[in-house]
Amino acid sequence: MLPTYQDGSKYFVNRIAYLWREPQRGDVISIRMAGIHEMYLKRIIGLPGETVAFVNGRVLINGEVLDEPYEKLPCDWNLPPEKLGPDQYFVVGDNRSMPSQDHYFGKMDRDRIVGKIIR
């Protein structure tokens, strides 16, 4: 999640953030694997039902370019449009300067969201 979040740093997770409202685009969330001892830290860019694509490093949501002020590093990714299901979010890290094959990102189910990162 560089440059927004540094490696080796500790952050708190608000586990009740999504009890009364749904996750929003731009939220940085923690995503569980088999449990909550090891989690991913990613940013939501796509919401349920939307179509997400990357064209020359720019994110397209339903064909429209997404404004990403937090994105500081150069990116040249290309990803064909992916339609999200009714309970799916598209998440990606902020460090997109590496080849897309080396970056772990993509669609995920709502029930994997543990909470929102507090800065």
Added chain:
Amino acid sequence: MKNVPSFILLAALAALGVWLWFVLSPSPERIIRQRLAKLARTASFSSGEGKLARLAAAEDIAGYFATNVEVDINVPGRVQHTLVGRAEIQQAALGARERLSGLKVQFPDINITVAPDKQSAVADLTVVVNIAGERDSIVQEMKFTFQKTDDGWLIARVETVRTLSSAILRFALHRAPFIVTG
């Protein structure tokens, strides 16, 4: 009032019986958790291991798996590895012990679902691997399928779970650019 000590004794005996029953006939879930903990300990090693110790450990590790086991590991950017059968597991374990100066394996989260017939079970777990000399850990969600056999609960299949999925990742895995052998 005269019977009170007898009641206490009976209650204590009943509690002892329940405790013994749990200890002597553990549930499949408990057995599988214990096996996974032992597997993690056996797979972990530090430098200075002798050749005989390496061979014994590799054989021990293979013993946790069924003879026809299939292991399919895909960690993007790190490892793609497919193994079939105990012999390949043993070779891979031995290769890792010869090549690396240390390894620590942990399963910090384990969810076990036992089939209704209690003959098979699935463990959805997170694997954390620390290689000596490397700063970053390998962290991956995996699915282990266990089968009950005459030799106890053995691992019959190991698969990578895609916590996140994308077309690029699927393409990358299909193309298999990252292959670690041995």
